[in-house]
Amino acid sequence: MDKNSMNNNHWSTYWQSGVLTSLPMDFKQNYDGELADFWRGIMAQNQGHTRILDLCTGNGAVAILLQELATELEQSVSITAVDASVIHPSMVARQFPEKGPIIERIEFIGQCPVEQMTEQLTGPFDLIVSQYGIEYCDTAGAAQAIQALLLPKGRLVFVSHAPETDIHQYMRHEERIYQLLEDLGVFGLMMNFHQDRISANGFKNKLSQLLPTMHNDPTNRSKDLFMTWLGALTQLSQMNNNQLKEQKPRMGQFTQQYLDARARAADMLAVSDKLTENPQWYLSFAEHGLELIDHGPILYQGKHHAGDQFQFKVGSKSLDQ
Ligand SMILES: C[S@@+](CC[C@H](N)C(=O)[O-])C[C@H]1O[C@@H](n2cnc3c(N)ncnc32)[C@H](O)[C@@H]1O
Numbered sequence: 001m002d003k004n005s006m007n008n009n010h011w012s013t014y015w016q017s018g019v020l021t022s023l024p025m026d027f028k029q030n031y032d033g034e035l036a037d038f039w040r041g042i043m044a045q046n047q048g049h050t051r052i053l054d055l056c057t058g059n060g061a062v063a064i065l066l067q068e069l070a071t072e073l074e075q076s077v078s079i080t081a082v083d084a085s086v087i088h089p090s091m092v093a094r095q096f097p098e099k100g101p102i103i104e105r106i107e108f109i110g111q112c113p114v115e116q117m118t119e120q121l122t123g124p125f126d127l128i129v130s131q132y133g134i135e136y137c138d139t140a141g142a143a144q145a146i147q148a149l150l151l152p153k154g155r156l157v158f159v160s161h162a163p164e165t166d167i168h169q170y171m172r173h174e175e176r177i178y179q180l181l182e183d184l185g186v187f188g189l190m191m192n193f194h195q196d197r198i199s200a201n202g203f204k205n206k207l208s209q210l211l212p213t214m215h216n217d218p219t220n221r222s223k224d225l226f227m228t229w230l231g232a233l234t235q236l237s238q239m240n241n242n243q244l245k246e247q248k249p250r251m252g253q254f255t256q257q258y259l260d261a262r263a264r265a266a267d268m269l270a271v272s273d274k275l276t277e278n279p280q281w282y283l284s285f286a287e288h289g290l291e292l293i294d295h296g297p298i299l300y301q302g303k304h305h306a307g308d309q310f311q312f313k314v315g316s317k318s319l320d321q
Contacts, residue, residue, distance in 0.1 A: 008083075008084045008085035009085070009260075009263075010259075010260040010261075010263035010264050010267075011058070011083075011084075011085035011264065011267075012085040012086040012087075013256075013260045014260065014264060015058060015059045015083075015085060015086070015087045015088045015091075016086075016088050016091065017091070018059070018088060018091030018092055018094055018095040019059060019092075019095075020059055020060075020061050020064070020092050020095070020096065020099075021058070021059075021061040022058055022061075022132055023132075023167075029096065030061050030064060030065050031061055031062070031065060031131065033300055033301060034298055034299060034300050034301070034302075034306065035131070035159065035298060035300065035306055035307070036065060036069075038159065038298055038309055039062070039065055039066060039069060039129075040069055040072075040073075042127075042129070042155075042157050042311075043066060043069045043070060043073055043075065044073060045155075046070075046073075046075055046077070046126070046127070048076075049076040049077070049078070050070075050075065050076070050077045050078075050126045050127055051077070051078050051080075051124070051125045051126050051127070052066060052077055052078070052079045052080070052125065052126065052127045052128075052129065053079075053080050053081070053082070053121070053125040053127070053128045053129070053149065054066070054079065054080070054081040054082070054129050054130065055082060055114050055117075055128065055129070055130040055133050055134055055137075055142070055146075055158075056082075056083055056084070056114065056130050056132075056133020056134060056136060056137065057081035057082060057083045057087065057108070057133070058083055058085075058087065058133070059087055059088060059089050059091070059092045060081050060087070060089045060092065060103065060106060060108060061131070062081075062129060062130070062131045063079050063081035063106045063108075064089075064092075064099060064102055064103060064106065066079060066129065067079055067102045067105055067106055068102055071102075078107075079105070079106045079107070080106070080107040080108075080109065080121065080125075081106055081107070081108050081109070082108075082109045082110075082112040082114065082117055082120075082121070083109075083110055083111075083112065083133075084111065084112065084113040084114070085110060085111070086110045086111060087108060087110040089103050089106070089108050090103070109121070113137075114134070114137045114141070114142045114145055114146075115137060115138050115141030115142055115144075115145055116141075116145070117145050117149070118145050118148050118149065121149060123148065123149035123150070123151075124149060124150060124151040124154065125149050125150060125151065125154060126151055126153070126154050126155070127154060127155050127157065128146050128149065128150055128154065128155070128156045128157075129156075129157050129158060130158040130159070131158065131159040131307070132159065132160070132161050132307065133158070134158045134160065135160045135161060135271050135274065135275060135281070136267065136271055139281060139282075139284040139285070140284055140287075140288065143284055143285045143287070143288035143290065144288055146285070146288075146290070147288050147289050147290065147314075150290075150314055151314075152314050153313075153314070154313070154314055155311065155312065155313050156285065156290055156310075156311070156312040156313075157309070157310070157311045157312075158309070158310050159298060159306075159307040159308065159309050159310075160275065160282070160307055160308050160310065161268070161271060161272065161275065161307055162297070162305040162306065162307050162308060163272050163275035163276045163279075164272050164276055165304075165305060167268075168268070168269060168272045171265040171268060171269055172269060173223070174225050174262075174265060175262070175265060175266070175269065177220060177223055177225045177226050177229075178225075178258070178262045180220065180226070181226075181229055184210050184213060184214070185206070185210065186210065186229065186233065187255055187258070187259060189203065189206050189207070189210075190251050190252070190254070190255040191252065191255055193244075193248065193251060194248055194249075194251045194252035194255065195252070200241040200244045200245060201241070203236075203244065204237060204244070207233060207236060207237040208237065210233075211230075211233060211234065211237060214226075214229075214230050214233070215230070232254070236251075282295070282310050285310075285312050286312070286315070289314065289315050290312040290313070290314060290315055291312060291313050291314070291315035291316070292310065292311070292312055293311050293312065293313055294309070294310075294311040295308060295309060295310045295311065296308065296309060297309075
């Protein structure tokens, strides 16, 4: 397993909130438009009862979409969905009650890294899928595990993130601000106060040392994330000790949410770097007995590069073995 997949606590916290996809700003519910159309085309090729495995499922966006498509196409399927983090599809059912019956039909397995999934899963599967997931794994480890679980006539189909989009540029800009706040000692200070390692007066003293530096930073004063923190810290510095103590629980939560968001963004940026540095990263699946049959970009709303689709079948070389 590579460094991206070893510590998934930030993903676990994220899924706990009941979000359905990893891009909730872009997709209010589930993936739709050309992404859903792509998966509809894949599902239309199923023959007979189809056993499907969704990798790096998160809260199950693609698994849920495929279960819905199976109903639409009057197909019989059984879907299993795995993720390395602790996942919370039941929280999705609370947010979107109409998805409850669909979610109940899917077998979800959390804390199941793809590279080690053969220890927890019994194959074979007809169709192994992933969206915005497989590229987070160690490709060779994932390829081996997939090969062990796919039927000889099976398919591996996935959609990876598009490397270096506007979203990545925005995340890189945010990361520079997170780093600046960390260098100033902001996160440490908030956590120290939250965990009673520093008194209210000590907290205010430290704040009075770092706030002038932030106020006098002309470059970052135009940036939303920086200004959110500057505003919050200024408010805290104006509170009396009792008011400050009342804020302690929220302060810990607020800081942890930012640290988790930063860790998720770091994961996504590392993946973008991996895809940019090695544009043929997906060929690793071919080295492990799978044969590439199709790949290409997926344009959302006709123009946004939402990802790249890859379709593999079990190679004839591997069938001879
Ligand atoms: C960007 S999210 C995508 C989740 C989901 N497919 C979606 O589109 O909403 C990436 C997910 O990959 C999971 N992940 C990362 N490395 C993994 C690994 N080695 N094995 C299994 N899951 C992994 C993370 O826990 C996270 O839930």
